[in-house]
Amino acid sequence: MMKQFFFFTMLCLFGIQLQAQQLTYYDASCFPLLGKATQDTGARYERLPDSLKNISRPPLWNLSRNSAGMAIRFRSNSTRIALKWENLFNNHMNHMTDVGIKGLDLYCWEGNGQWRFVNSARPTGKTNQVTVIANMQPKEREYMLYLPLYDGLVSLSIGVDSLSSIDQPQINYPVCEKPIVFYGTSILQGGCASRPGMAHTNIISRRLNRECINLGFSGNGQLDLEVARVMAEVDASVFVLDFVPNASVEQMKERMETFYRIIRSKHPDTPVVFIEDPIFTHTFYDERIAKEVQRKNDTLKEILNRLKKENEKNIFFISSKKMLGEDGEATIDGIHFTDLGMMRYADLVCPIIKKAIK
Incomplete structure (x- = not known):
């Protein structure tokens, strides 16, 4: 009987652990995007209007599909933040880090006019899935997620604890x-x-x-x-x-x-x-x-x-x-x-x- 109780207890603990490890992903298109000059782009994470596709010089147009300077704003009380993203080109250069080219940067609002760096999401290829930060206290925080500088995005999702919330930002910063x-x-x-x-x-x-x-x-x-x-x-x-x-x-x-x-x-x-x-x-x-x-x-x-x-x-x-x-x-x-x-x-x-x- 004692062995059965012990086994049942271990199963319960294992189940709780699995539940705690679950992540739910939300499409980043649900949240505000900063850093765009126009909304008339063919895809969300591009910088020039789609009307210029056959007008601009090809090198200029291709570069406009890089998401340089853009950032996603959101709020969550999750103990973890994870990211899934697919890069558009999967670019690589010999004088710049892959994180700068096609990775992501997470910042948190600390008040007193300060955004603090949390961690980077380091890419491993064209398609990526990374836990950026874990083991946090489950309290509401405002986040800013910077997008790749020298690549574009096909898709981006933000992962949080399944029982936590993820919402629109409450403060208009920046x-x-x-x-x-x-x-x-x-x-x-x-x-x-x-x-x-x-x-x-x-x-x-x-x-x-x-x-x-x-x-x-x-x-x-x-x-x-x-x-x-x-x-x-x-x-x-x-x-x-x-x-x-x-x-x-x-x-x-x-x-x-x-x-x-x-x-x-x-x-x-x-x-x-x-x-x-x-x-x-x-x-x-x-x-x-x-x-x-x-x-x-x-x-x-x-x-x-x-x-x-x-x-x-x-x-x-x-x-x-x-x-x-x-x-x-x-x-x-x-x-x-x-x-x-x-x-x-x-x-x-x-x-x-x-x-x-x-």
Whole structure:
């Protein structure tokens, strides 16, 4: 009899343990998505409207299908958060971590204006299933989940304890009204942050507690006018234009003012911030690149000075002189930023944006 009781008790305990291990998954499309300039996309996690599919240059269009800068907001009292996702391309690069390229980053709201990093969901392939955090106290928490920087998503689901709740966020953080819209290059897209939360637009979003829209296109921040038209449809607090690393002097002379005026025509009083080409660490040795950077930065200043002489208002200029620091340690390959570089960029840019918003 005692043996039967013991066996029954063990079965019950085993059943409780199994129940505690159960997860229920919810499609992330049920929850708010931050970081989109338009809702007219063919798929949820794309950045440009579907109408541009056969109009934009193919490399630009393909990059627009990366989910850079996007984040899901939700609330849960689960003791665990798990994720299932399928990447669109399953990209891989030799100078950026797979977590940054096609992984996910979970943050939790701690109050006092602070989002705290919880953990990353590290990808193992095109299709992934990961428990990001476990063994938490079962209390309500607000979460933000950053999406891949250099890949897109076919699907995404959030897993929580089967008996717990998962709901819409209760607080409007980051503030979604009048977002900050960024346009630029591979660095802006997030190259080469170690994980999605460390892309500088995401750092800036957390610091200012305001939604940021990332329209960075690796190697393709070439002042395509259709992108300016997409940006102009956003009721932004600030437009940040950081295209110089990709745009040639000829492209700047040909398109920069038109790109600016497309935005300005719909936002006559909104601040527009222009940022110089970074003084890349390898330019201290590569004289050809150093001259090219100088030529492009001179062209930027020349065009901005002309605009100001024409009484254009609310134009801000950020010099790149102190962007990367003086120790040469802020890039992965002499060009693309490490997390240190991303933090230094945010340190430089945040005060200017904050001033511009006021």
